[in-house]
Amino acid sequence: MSVAKDTKEQQQNVIVRTFRETRSELRKVVWPAREETTRLTVVVIVISLLIGLILFAGDSLFLFLYTTLVRLVS
Numbered sequence: 001m002s003v004a005k006d007t008k009e010q011q012q013n014v015i016v017r018t019f020r021e022t023r024s025e026l027r028k029v030v031w032p033a034r035e036e037t038t039r040l041t042v043v044v045i046v047i048s049l050l051i052g053l054i055l056f057a058g059d060s061l062f063l064f065l066y067t068t069l070v071r072l073v074s
Contacts (some may be wrong), residue, residue: 032040
């Protein structure tokens with residue numbers, strides 16, 4: 001019975017220690033200002049849209065070439 005109790009206490013201690021360390025580390029974090037967060041969010045959205053457009057253009061080009069090739073072979 002004692003061994004099971006010690007194991008359970010050790011598991012609880014590990015959990016408590018993990019939460020304390022996490023909380024301590026989060027206090028050290030330097031959070032970005034609202035303006036910086038907004039600016040970086042806009043940058044991410046713009047870059048994502050550009051990459052999406054490039055992929056769309058490439059996909060459309062290859063689809064056009066594929067359908068043209070299939071029509072020529074048929």
